Amino acid sequence: MVKQIIFAITLIITLGVFAYTLTRLISYFKLTKPFPVKNIGKRISVMLSVAIGQTKIFRFPVIGFLHAMVFWGFCVILIGSIEMIIDGLAGTERILKVLGGVYDIIIATGDVFAFIIFISIIVFLIRRMFLNVKRFGGIEMKHKSHKDANFALTLILLLMVTLLGMNTAYVAGNSTLIHGIYPVSSLLSGLLASLSSDTIHLIHEINWWGHILLIFFFANYLPYSKHFHVFMSVPNVFLSRLDPLGKLPNMDSITNEVRAIMNPDMASQETSGESEPIGRFGVLDVEDVTWKNYMDSLACTQCGRCTSVCPANITGKKLSPRKIIMDVRARMKEKGPGLVKNGKDYTDNKSLVKDYISAEELWACTTCNACAQECPININHPTLIVDMRRYLVMEEAAAPGELNSIFSNIENNGAPWQFSPEDRLKWTE
């Protein structure tokens, strides 16, 4: 009973802290612009293939395979974690054993996955700490980012150690009545054979509590870490942009204006029909991004796959698509509390564009979409970059010189070239 009470108090504290974080994040989401979500069927199919099937991850076969194993392993081990919470509250032992044969399969798979994840995480840590993997570097990858990644990986490692420790002690301490099948822990249980049953029980309890407390801590650490993608990547893929990658979205407000000039009757019918007052054109700061853009920034794994294929970055330009996404998160963290507290007119005399992301970075983008193609969680960088450029052009008339002459040619000649429309057919002479 004492164990149940302690467990319940710990769980309540965990849920309380998590609810606080969630409320804070929701208040930030409320500051952002809408992002319509349609076509649920197609979204489910993208989610099954990209998130659950981990298809994009396999472009790097070896490391992708290990990552996929960690993801699938987590899905199975999650069932065991739910069982531990029920056991902790109800004072039962392995309550899901009522599932019979299915339970055996879940437990056996989880036990094997725990070992595979353990090995995979060691490989990931060695790679991060000792191999100079280029895509883990870059101006946006500060010392703090590396520390965060290593810390989260170490937590996962400890989670697997305690899970295997708990299972091993369970097998070693119950020679007759064992619920579930433990392929790895059965082998390891030989190591405890010489210990007394009291010691084995103590080892089981230490690992049981260690494992569940780590889960509780991990759940509350994740929202502040790059490893938030553990929660966010599946919903983020579900919310992927479904248009073809090369298609840039029009601005409805502008389309409507132009159509109103050309054909007043058709204007309001042909656009999406949303008649929101026009605020700012494009994106200057975090309150101008859509909630999906903000979600992308929380889901970003900081893997650097986008930056590693970016032709601008590869050829030495300042642009790094990963930095653009990370900057959205950092800027919301900085400005969000002020906006929540003081309302939408709050300003700290800084902005996402200029203070975080320079015009030079934005104009270096070729909109080739290699970054969006490569991102394992389907983040779409170019649409955000273009929205920031739209701000520069439409609000500040701050386009590069070459574009300015194109704009005036379009205005004067109806085409990007510097020739009058009357001269167009001159070449026939």
Ligand code: SF4
């Ligand atoms: S779309 Fe822009 S940011 Fe993305 S890879 Fe191409 S140049 Fe880089």
Ligand code: SF4
């Ligand atoms: S945007 Fe996508 S590809 Fe780029 S670092 Fe984040 S998760 Fe990786």
